Amino acid sequence: MTTSSSERGVSLGMPELPAPAYPDDVRARLETDAREIIARYPDSRSALLPLLHLVQSEEGHVTRTGMRFCADVLNLTTAEVTAVATFYTMYRRRPSGDYQVGVCTNTLCAVMGGDAIFESLQEHLGVGNGETTDDGKVTLEHIECNAACDFAPVVMVNWEFFDNQTPATAKRLVDDLRAGAPVEPTRGAPLCTFKETARILAGFPDERPGAVEASGGAGPASLVGLRLARGEAAPARVVHPRDGGPHDEPQDRAVHDPSPTQHLSSHDAPQDTSASDPAHPAGPTAEEGE
Amino acid sequence: MTLAPELKDTSPEKLLAPVLSAFWDEDKSWTLDVYRRHEGYEGLRKALAMSPDDLIAYVKESGLRGRGGAGFPTGMKWQFIPQGDGKPHYLVVNADESEPGTCKDIPLLFANPHSLIEGIVIACYAIRSSHAFIYLRGEVVPVLRRLHEAVREAYAAGYLGENILGSGLNLELTVHAGAGAYICGEETALLDSLEGRRGQPRLRPPFPAVAGLYACPTVVNNVESIASVPAILQKGKDWFRSMGSEKSPGFTLYSLSGHVTSPGQYEAPLGITLRQLLEMSGGMRAGHRLKFWTPGGSSTPMFTDEHLDVPLDYEGVGAAGSMLGTKALQCFDETTCVVRAVTRWTEFYAHESCGKCTPCREGTYWLVQLLRDIEAGKGVMSDLDKLNDIADNINGKSFCALGDGAASPIFSSLKYFREEYEQHITGRGCPFDPAKSTAWADRTEVNA
Numbered sequence: 260m261t262t263s264s265s266e267r268g269v270s271l272g273m274p275e276l277p278a279p280a281y282p283d284d285v286r287a288r289l290e291t292d293a294r295e296i297i298a299r300y301p302d303s304r305s306a307l308l309p310l311l312h313l314v315q316s317e318e319g320h321v322t323r324t325g326m327r328f329c330a331d332v333l334n335l336t337t338a339e340v341t342a343v344a345t346f347y348t349m350y351r352r353r354p355s356g357d358y359q360v361g362v363c364t365n366t367l368c369a370v371m372g373g374d375a376i377f378e379s380l381q382e383h384l385g386v387g388n389g390e391t392t393d394d395g396k397v398t399l400e401h402i403e404c405n406a407a408c409d410f411a412p413v414v415m416v417n418w419e420f421f422d423n424q425t426p427a428t429a430k431r432l433v434d435d436l437r438a439g440a441p442v443e444p445t446r447g448a449p450l451c452t453f454k455e456t457a458r459i460l461a462g463f464p465d466e467r468p469g470a471v472e473a474s475g476g477a478g479p480a481s482l483v484g485l486r487l488a489r490g491e492a493a494p495a496r497v498v499h500p501r502d503g504g505p506h507d508e509p510q511d512r513a514v515h516d517p518s519p520t521q522h523l524s525s526h527d528a529p530q531d532t533s534a535s536d537p538a539h540p541a542g543p544t545a546e547e548g549e
Numbered sequence: 550m551t552l553a554p555e556l557k558d559t560s561p562e563k564l565l566a567p568v569l570s571a572f573w574d575e576d577k578s579w580t581l582d583v584y585r586r587h588e589g590y591e592g593l594r595k596a597l598a599m600s601p602d603d604l605i606a607y608v609k610e611s612g613l614r615g616r617g618g619a620g621f622p623t624g625m626k627w628q629f630i631p632q633g634d635g636k637p638h639y640l641v642v643n644a645d646e647s648e649p650g651t652c653k654d655i656p657l658l659f660a661n662p663h664s665l666i667e668g669i670v671i672a673c674y675a676i677r678s679s680h681a682f683i684y685l686r687g688e689v690v691p692v693l694r695r696l697h698e699a700v701r702e703a704y705a706a707g708y709l710g711e712n713i714l715g716s717g718l719n720l721e722l723t724v725h726a727g728a729g730a731y732i733c734g735e736e737t738a739l740l741d742s743l744e745g746r747r748g749q750p751r752l753r754p755p756f757p758a759v760a761g762l763y764a765c766p767t768v769v770n771n772v773e774s775i776a777s778v779p780a781i782l783q784k785g786k787d788w789f790r791s792m793g794s795e796k797s798p799g800f801t802l803y804s805l806s807g808h809v810t811s812p813g814q815y816e817a818p819l820g821i822t823l824r825q826l827l828e829m830s831g832g833m834r835a836g837h838r839l840k841f842w843t844p845g846g847s848s849t850p851m852f853t854d855e856h857l858d859v860p861l862d863y864e865g866v867g868a869a870g871s872m873l874g875t876k877a878l879q880c881f882d883e884t885t886c887v888v889r890a891v892t893r894w895t896e897f898y899a900h901e902s903c904g905k906c907t908p909c910r911e912g913t914y915w916l917v918q919l920l921r922d923i924e925a926g927k928g929v930m931s932d933l934d935k936l937n938d939i940a941d942n943i944n945g946k947s948f949c950a951l952g953d954g955a956a957s958p959i960f961s962s963l964k965y966f967r968e969e970y971e972q973h974i975t976g977r978g979c980p981f982d983p984a985k986s987t988a989w990a991d992r993t994e995v996n997a
Contacts, residue, residue, distance in 0.1 A: 299723045301637070301680060302763055307745030308728050312687070333745070346747040346903075347728035349687050361688075365649045366847065366893040367807055367879050372987035403731065403897055405688055406646045406655040408806035408879060409813045412988060418690040425989055446659065447691035460687050460726045464697040471698045474691070477573040477660035483813030484803075485570050487561035487829055 278323030278337075286328070289317060293332045296462060303333050309461045311344055316457035320351035349460075356391040357452045358436045361402035361415040362429070368404070371411040372425065377401050379426035384433060396437045398453075409480040410445070417456040419447030422478060448473040561829040566792060566800045567816045568780050569773070573660040579695045581702040584663035590708055592779030596671040597716045604675045608778060611786035612798035616653075617643055617734075617771025618845065618874045618950075620797075620863045623778070629758035630676045630766045639767040640673050640681040641743065642775055645727055645734040647686055648846035648954075649897060650877035653802040654772040656814055658685075658692045661776075662699035666722065668775035670708060671782065673720050676768055680721045684739055687726040696724050731901035735949045736769040738903065749905045750949035773802060793819035797862035801876055807842070808834050808882035808986070820865065823878060824857040836991065837882035841965065845874015847894045848954025850961035871961070884990070886981035887966045888973050891958045892920040898955035909952035912943040916959065923970060926978030933970055937963055 280286060292313055297306040307329060314325030326340045333340075344350050362377040363369075380399055384392050391398040407413045410422030414429055421432060422445040435442050442450050448470040459465050486492075572578050572587050581589070596604050609624025630638055642665065646654040658665060669681045685693055700722055703709045711719050725743060732738045733748040740762050742748035761767020777799065781789045790798045797819040803826060806812045810831030817826075823842065833839050839854045844861060850871040852859065859869045866873040881890060899913035916939055922928045936959055944956035963970065972980055984990060 302744065304745035305725075305743055308742065309726065311728065312726065343745065343747055347730050349727075349729035364893070365897055366890045367650060369893055370881065370885050370890065370983070370986045371807070372989060374983060375987055402688070403900070404647060404649040404651070406652045406686070408650050408652045408877065409804055411806060411812070415688065418688050420689075420691060423988070444691070448694065456690055459690055459693060459697075460728075462697075462724065462726065464701070465694050471579075471694050472577065476575070476578045477570075477656055480811075480813035481570070481656040481660060482574050483805075483811050483830065484561075484565055484815030484817075485567045485573055487815075488565035488567050490562050 278327045281317075281324055281328060285317065289313065289328060290332065292461070292463070293328075297332070299462065304335065307333060307335070307340065307343055308347070311340075311347075311350055312457050312461040315350060316454045316461060319454050319457075320354055354391075355453070356396050356398035358396060358416050358450065359398045359400060359418075359453055360429075360433060360436070361400045361405075361418075363403070363405055363407075363411070363413045363415070364401040365404040367408050368412045373401075373412040376412055376414065376424055376426050376429045380429055380433060383430050392437065394437060397433050399433075407446075409483075410478060416442070416444065417450055417453050418460075419444035419450060420478075421445055422480075444474060446474050446478050564821055564825055564829060565815060565817045568800050569657055569661060569664055569776055569802065570814060570816045573656075578660050579662055579699065581663060581699070581706060584661070584667075588783055589663055590667050590779075592782035593667050593670055593708070594714065595782045596674060597714060597718070601675045601677060604671070607786060608675070608781065611781045611789045612796075613774065613777060613781060613789070614797065614799075614863060615771055616773035616777070616801060616875070618648070618848075618872070620873060623770060623774050626758065626768055626770065627672065627676050629756070630768060631759070632677060634766065636765045637680065637763075638676050638678040639762045639765060640669060640676060640678045641736075641739065641762060641767055641769045642669060642681065642683045642772055643734060643736060643739055643769055644683050644685040644772045645739060646772070646875075647731040647734050648848060648875055648877065649894060650804070650806060650843055650846045650879040651875040652804045652806065652877065653814060653875065655689055655692055657772060657776060657802065659695060662692075662695050663703070664776040664779060665772055666699055666703050666708065668778040669722060670713060670718070670720060671778050672768065672770065672775055674716070674718050676766075678768075679719050680723070682743060682762075683722070683724045684733070684743055685724060685726055686733075687728050693724070693726055700724055730903075731897075732903045732949070732951060735951065738949065739769065740767065747903070749903045750951075752948055777801075794860075794862055794864070796864055797873075803861065803876045803878060805830065805878050805880065807880040808837055808839075808885070809880050810834055819862040820860040822858050822860060823852075823880075826878070827857075827880075833880065833882055834991070837884065840881050840883045840885060841887060841890075841962075842878060842880045843874075844871050844876070844878065846877040847879075847897070848872075848950070848957050849874040850957045851965065852961075853965050871957075882986075884981065884985040886924075886979055886983070887962050887969050888920070888924050889979065889981070889983070891962045892917070892924050894958045895920055895955065898951065902951060902955075906947035906949075906952065908943045909947040909955065912939050912952070913955050915939055916943075916955070923973050924979055926973060926976070928970075928974045930971070930974055932974070933963065933967065 296309045297303045300306055310329045315321050321344050326337055330337045330340045364373045364377055386399050412424050414421040414424045575583055577583055605627045613623045614620045673681050709720055709722050727733050730748045733742045735750050737751035738748040757767040757769050793799050800818055803815045841851045841853050843849055843851050844866045859865050863873050895916045899917045902909045902913050904910045919932050919936055940956035940959040943952040
């Protein structure tokens with residue numbers, strides 16, 4: 260224990276005050292959405308996961324205020340809501356970027372180049388795992404298997420698929436995101452912000468024209484077997500259109516030498532919650548704009 | 550033997566059997582229009598003409614077994630639902646596809662979501678359920694979009710909602726996005742999660758068929774299992790049984806990934822071998838050979854090139870010492886360090902262990918510590934037995950199969966590659982160059 264509670268600005272003698280509520284207009288709007296979500300389920304508590312996505316779509320991460328809102332509408336305690344919000348990795352606990360860039364570093368993608376991609380993005384962006392660039396655009400993360408192993412190595416941006424990546428394509432991708440250039444996934448719709456994505460996850464369909472059909476049908480790897488079964492020749496290995504080529508940077512690290520402290524999975528350590536993270540008291544303007 | 554029959558034996562037209570994937574390459578394959586052009590919702594009409602009990606018997610007789618890993622007969626799961634008990638019954642589709650290497654349900658739902666919806670209506674008619682749920686992992690927004698749209702289309706066309714096709718069947722279907730937790734692919738953890746709780750497995754019994762969602766009788770089925778039902782109804786159980794073997798009948802999606810020439814989805818009768826799949830698809834990437842592979846995701850004990858001819862069905866893979874699992878064939882070539890691969894999988898299990906059971910929570914943590922040391926050249930020989938011992942203390946000693954899954958790569962890699970672990974210890978480090986394993990490793994060499 261190197262950091263004492265007092266150094267972190269927590270007063271031990273005084274229980275934390277309840278989180279401030281949303282402003283009335285925000286609350287009214289969210290309550291309308293919440294009623295629609297709750298109506299989908301025979302038991303209201305089932306609405307908790309989508310409601311947490313909903314409050315995340317409001318503020319970009321799950322705040323104490325958001326958790327209080329969920330507790331209020333579901334008649335739960337904030338402790339019950341916090342227990343759930345901190346269990347699932349998709350709920351962010353602090354303010355983050357507009358674009359969450361997740362590099363798959365589970366075994367298959369890691370071996371196929373995910374580790375090299377993640378490393379080169381950390382270097383290129385100057386941020387570590389879970390950190391956000393200064394301009395607030397990109398939050399870099401390593402993620403677990405995202406069910407696209409036949410498109411390895413895979414990068415997800417706001418949970419849209421960017422298949423068959425290389426360090427060069429991934430770097431161009433984050434550059435485009437930061438420059439505000441339009442970016443289209445290999446499978447998925449033109450990117451919206453993280454908040455807009457969270458609203459879809461709350462169960463509100465993407466209303467943008469063309470979003471459902473964007474990027475067309477199945478990806479090329481999904482069709483390999485079908486084409487062979489039809490007697491068509493095995494397709495050449497698909498090269499991603501964004502592939503400017505990995506050739507400009509040969510991967511010449513000779514030994515694989517992970518340091519345990521910087522290891523990819525060092526995030527196994529307990530994370531702060533927005534409730535316990537005094538650097539980010541995590542409330543609406545009423546709380547933060549003192 | 551002449552050359553001709555041999556050629557025929559390996560011809561993809563003969564060995565593959567696209568059913569669910571049959572029209573994935575068509576324009577707008579995910580829409581109701583295209584699905585109906587391919588006999589979509591015809592299986593439902595046949596099902597509704599039967600009595601629910603006859604329908605359950607029919608699916609049982611087809612021999613369809615669960616495609617999510619365990620291989621439990623689907624019709625039997627439906628039959629376990631007590632009838633006339635006065636409680637609501639639920640169908641919950643497990644679309645939380647997260648097992649490392651597994652990538653079949655996500656492309657299926659992206660390209661052909663209506664096959665799942667039709668299967669759901671059929672299953673709900675059979676088990677007398679009026680509310681079904683699709684629990685989709687949250688990290689796949691493109692699939693969520695198409696599911697939202699497909700469900701909307703199905704309601705508008707009268708395949709969902711009130712009095713479906715005039716049968717008197719009413720059915721609500723709710724698409725529910727998860728929030729990132731591998732454990733929620735375990736059926737009882739999934740139910741807790743769907744009830745708005747932390748996803749932690751429940752002690753069984755009672756099984757979900759008796760006390761599942763909201764303590765009511767519940768069927769939890771994998772996406773591919775349910776999506777296979779309409780074709781069985783439409784084309785008949787005999788057609789289905791004409792594929793595969795007596796105990797493992799039918800077709801299924803095999804997902805080939807890793808250091809192969811053509812990674813992708815291959816739909817084939819159960820019992821095809823990895824050798825056949827590789828031969829038809831261009832083999833391992835040029836200039837390399839197969840070192841180890843998983844038959845059904847990282848939780849199934851790994852195989853080596855000795856096992857290329859194991860029939861990939863439930864019995865064949867079981868007899869060879871592993872499990873068919875999700876048919877996620879992750880292939881690694883000789884450039885891959887098995888210690889690195891197992892370490893990464895173990896880190897995954899440690900990260901995803903829900904913490905409920907001590908052997909899994911603590912055991913996966915210590916496995917990671919030992920493996921990281923070994924990978925970094927700081928291990929000692931006795932660590933290898935310790936790995937085995939800890940894995941043995943996890944295996945079979947937790948509520949759910951996550952613990953067993955964590956032990957599998959340890960046991961199997963030590964069985965086949967103990968020497969490689971020893972090299973890391975005696976050589977004080979990893980003898981492999983990870984750059985050589987990347988997808989672009991050989992491309993770079995050519996251009997350098």
